[in-house]
Amino acid sequence: MKKEFTPRITSFLCKWCTYTGADLAGTARLQYPVSIIPIQVMCSSRVDPVFLIKAFLSGSDGVLIGGCHPGDCHYETGNYHARRRFAIVKSVFESLGLESDRLKLSWISASEGPKFARVANEYTEEIMKLGENPTRKSIFL
Amino acid sequence: MTDASLQGAVLPAAKEPGDAVLDFLRLAITKEVADAVILPMKVPSGDSYAWILMNDLSLLDDAVPIAATMAVQGAKALRSLTRRGPGNLTVIAVMRPCEIRAAIELTKLGQVHPDNLILATYDCPGAVQLQKYVDDPTGCEEHFAGMQQSGKPDDSAKPVCQICEDFSLFDSDIHFGYLGLSEKEVLVIPGSSRGSELLEKLGLTPARDLEGWEKGIDQLKADRVKARESAFEETEGQLRGFDGLLSVFANCIGCHNCQSACPICYCRLCYFDSETAEQNPDALITTASKRGGISLPEDRIMFHTGRMAHMSLSCVSCGQCSDACPVSIPVAGVFSFVADRTQRTFEYVAGRNDGDPLPLRQFRKSELPGVHELVKDADAEVPSHE
Amino acid sequence: MSSITIDTSASRKVRELLQFLLESGKIDAALTMRKIPENNSYDLGLITDAANLDEAVPIIPVMTVNAGQVLSSISTSGKKIAAVLKPCELRAFVELVKREQGSFENLLTISHTCGGVFSLDLVVAEKIEELLPKYEKIISKGEVPINTRDTCRACEHFIPMNADITVSVAGECESGKGCVMYLNTDKAEEFTEGFESERGELKFDPSALQKMLDTRLAEKEKLFASMTASGPGLDRLLDTFGKCVGCHGCNSVCPICYCLLCDFESANFDYNLPYFEEHLSRRGALRLPPDTIFFHLGRLTHMSFSCVGCGMCSDVCPVGIPVAAVFKKTGEKTAALFDYVPGRDVEESIPVMVYKEEELSDLG
Ligand code: SF4
Ligand code: SF4
Ligand code: SF4
Ligand code: SF4
Ligand code: SF4
Numbered sequence A: 001m002k003k004e005f006t007p008r009i010t011s012f013l014c015k016w017c018t019y020t021g022a023d024l025a026g027t028a029r030l031q032y033p034v035s036i037i038p039i040q041v042m043c044s045s046r047v048d049p050v051f052l053i054k055a056f057l058s059g060s061d062g063v064l065i066g067g068c069h070p071g072d073c074h075y076e077t078g079n080y081h082a083r084r085r086f087a088i089v090k091s092v093f094e095s096l097g098l099e100s101d102r103l104k105l106s107w108i109s110a111s112e113g114p115k116f117a118r119v120a121n122e123y124t125e126e127i128m129k130l131g132e133n134p135t136r137k138s139i140f141l
Numbered sequence B: 001m002t003d004a005s006l007q008g009a010v011l012p013a014a015k016e017p018g019d020a021v022l023d024f025l026r027l028a029i030t031k032e033v034a035d036a037v038i039l040p041m042k043v044p045s046g047d048s049y050a051w052i053l054m055n056d057l058s059l060l061d062d063a064v065p066i067a068a069t070m071a072v073q074g075a076k077a078l079r080s081l082t083r084r085g086p087g088n089l090t091v092i093a094v095m096r097p098c099e100i101r102a103a104i105e106l107t108k109l110g111q112v113h114p115d116n117l118i119l120a121t122y123d124c125p126g127a128v129q130l131q132k133y134v135d136d137p138t139g140c141e142e143h144f145a146g147m148q149q150s151g152k153p154d155d156s157a158k159p160v161c162q163i164c165e166d167f168s169l170f171d172s173d174i175h176f177g178y179l180g181l182s183e184k185e186v187l188v189i190p191g192s193s194r195g196s197e198l199l200e201k202l203g204l205t206p207a208r209d210l211e212g213w214e215k216g217i218d219q220l221k222a223d224r225v226k227a228r229e230s231a232f233e234e235t236e237g238q239l240r241g242f243d244g245l246l247s248v249f250a251n252c253i254g255c256h257n258c259q260s261a262c263p264i265c266y267c268r269l270c271y272f273d274s275e276t277a278e279q280n281p282d283a284l285i286t287t288a289s290k291r292g293g294i295s296l297p298e299d300r301i302m303f304h305t306g307r308m309a310h311m312s313l314s315c316v317s318c319g320q321c322s323d324a325c326p327v328s329i330p331v332a333g334v335f336s337f338v339a340d341r342t343q344r345t346f347e348y349v350a351g352r353n354d355g356d357p358l359p360l361r362q363f364r365k366s367e368l369p370g371v372h373e374l375v376k377d378a379d380a381e382v383p384s385h386e
Numbered sequence C: 001m002s003s004i005t006i007d008t009s010a011s012r013k014v015r016e017l018l019q020f021l022l023e024s025g026k027i028d029a030a031l032t033m034r035k036i037p038e039n040n041s042y043d044l045g046l047i048t049d050a051a052n053l054d055e056a057v058p059i060i061p062v063m064t065v066n067a068g069q070v071l072s073s074i075s076t077s078g079k080k081i082a083a084v085l086k087p088c089e090l091r092a093f094v095e096l097v098k099r100e101q102g103s104f105e106n107l108l109t110i111s112h113t114c115g116g117v118f119s120l121d122l123v124v125a126e127k128i129e130e131l132l133p134k135y136e137k138i139i140s141k142g143e144v145p146i147n148t149r150d151t152c153r154a155c156e157h158f159i160p161m162n163a164d165i166t167v168s169v170a171g172e173c174e175s176g177k178g179c180v181m182y183l184n185t186d187k188a189e190e191f192t193e194g195f196e197s198e199r200g201e202l203k204f205d206p207s208a209l210q211k212m213l214d215t216r217l218a219e220k221e222k223l224f225a226s227m228t229a230s231g232p233g234l235d236r237l238l239d240t241f242g243k244c245v246g247c248h249g250c251n252s253v254c255p256i257c258y259c260l261l262c263d264f265e266s267a268n269f270d271y272n273l274p275y276f277e278e279h280l281s282r283r284g285a286l287r288l289p290p291d292t293i294f295f296h297l298g299r300l301t302h303m304s305f306s307c308v309g310c311g312m313c314s315d316v317c318p319v320g321i322p323v324a325a326v327f328k329k330t331g332e333k334t335a336a337l338f339d340y341v342p343g344r345d346v347e348e349s350i351p352v353m354v355y356k357e358e359e360l361s362d363l364g
């Protein structure tokens, strides 16, 4: 019997917006999947490209960065920088033929509990389609 | 080398000696005497090996315990695993004697914590040079098979292997002896009480006398000792005077690959890469002006001689530095020669697990008489070591 | 701006210029390739005494170290220096200056159209002198020599982007015949004042190099295509970098990687034993030392957008991994996102230091 695949999505969520949004989704009893493994960061710009890569190579099926909408970052410009860095990682993945769809960036504010639940569900579904990350079992990394 | 009472258990080797090693490891995992093993496995591209820590028995089938080449010095693998402390896993590592010797040096330097490691070695016929192996893996496997047959390194092997005296049982917990034995069998020889315990737990009884095997090893060793003497003589000639040193390292591009491939050089930031060692721009131009010109990057001779001073007492002559050098400088030949001299000065043998601390961590009140003489009369002829 | 017609070999003319500059006190030191006195090989020299210029071979298709990297450790001395750089060395230096690792202030940069450099193996084998005449013939015809670095053959930026002086050695002229020195800046005019030479008003004409450009673009396409030919990404990556021995030579010779202690050598990525236990229980096995692929992916995201494709990294790799081709390809693609060309303009900020409010709208 094949075991049901539960993806693991390592999620770096900004404390001021997305993490609070996720909380809100929780308190509003909006369903979002267990696949999301939240890690609180002070700002989306705290996420060094190296975090994404490490999470990916350690076998996360998906890696999500959640931050405040552009213009709303509590450190003013953090998320603009985060977006550039994310674009770089994504482009590196694409040019190497790695599955860049396993990386996602999303702007979700503190009041957008429903959006968080929606993104979490949709992204989980997307990852389900991709299946398990081959890095999970690879021994030569 | 070995004490007379030592005996070995006999394991059959289906095709090659490595098969017996694999059987031994399978047994150790199945009987839960070890949690995991460390062995070389071919990399996906098939043209080199990597160290793999494994506990999955099915993966053992693909492992190559006695690999033809040494891609990463094994002591580095052990360092990455235990640098921060010993942990709870009992791990058997099968490596070349010079890799285990380097691991013992790193233990003295606090970089390997071997508490739960079982260090196993085997008769090493030499290792094929890495660049040669990568260029022609199939051909080099053939070379290596020949070396295993004869026990003699051929010209595909690293030059330091040709002159290595410590290619067999040295100071490991377990040793697999096979060179010079005619039958398809491998001797499992306990080299420490930990090794003896392990054999006992596995139900292997060391009952075979080692005399025959030892005789073969001694013969091979005699060849290498002879080669060593003449190689050192040659190196000494090349290095004579400052010009000699300059010309050996003339092509050095300062990449420091030799240092980063070296198992002994464990420093995260090498002193010679640090800001302390860096000349500031003005000083550099001043130096250049004094001489009319300098070669860049600066201080390459300083780097090499400094490294000799820092680590030659622990150099195990593994040859990794030469293999990593992009401009084919015989770094290991030089270091091996220098190490021979510095280690002799302190009657120290790198890699010996006899409780002897590193020479620079101790002193005797009366020692090294010749050194004072040298300082007093710097112009006097340097007495030779012989 | 004026030009100087070269009646001898281009390398000799540059040497004469350096001599003039040193003797007239206009510079304190010259950075140039030279013949190693000990053997038949070459190294980079910092020469302060004109008498020592005899060994200098300013224009030679050999790169033992990226001179841009070396320049970063001497350019802030306050002394005047003339540096002869290959186009990618100059671009690397521009990238370093952006990272506050050097300064143009007291520098006169001399560069040349570049036919590519020989691989280090050939340098070590002392083959250069023997190969040189043929090399010069080939590049004078605007063709691409085959025994140069793979990224050189695929390099489209072989015309210096912002040198004070550009020497044309590829295209129509052959070393010794009809090459020209173009003075591109006021600084160049000022420094060369008094240098005895045949002046003119020639303008650099890149069209003579169109054939070379076309060939190289085609080579680049081939090189990049060869890298994507086989299998899915992760497998391909393991195929390419799986044999990496972790010497980090690629990083230490890379002019862009200037960090004293690379993040990937720092204590951040030393692990306690439980880390290994966890991976062991999940994968059944793992490589030691760990983080081989991590290092390369990490370095790619840190600096590939600034990669100038000099090829040093591939040339020092002891196991022959085509590091430079991977970095060049990935870097170009990443840089293009921000319309960035490494080394084009020292005023241009590196992509991670700046942002635009309206961009990358497909993300997030
Ligand atoms: S100096 Fe060279 S031969 Fe000696 S231990 Fe280091 S790598 Fe091995
Ligand atoms: S590896 Fe070779 S070129 Fe690099 S620093 Fe060592 S001796 Fe010099
Ligand atoms: S130079 Fe080659 S072997 Fe060394 S770290 Fe770079 S890719 Fe790996
Ligand atoms: S990554 Fe390689 S090719 Fe690119 S700049 Fe660095 S050394 Fe040169
Ligand atoms: S990879 Fe990153 S941290 Fe390492 S030297 Fe290069 S830029 Fe610095």
Ligand code: FES
Pocket: A014, A015, A016, A017, A018, A042, A043, A044, A045, A067, A068, A072, A073, A074, A075, A076, A078, A079
């Ligand atoms: S504080 Fe939320 S993205 Fe910066």
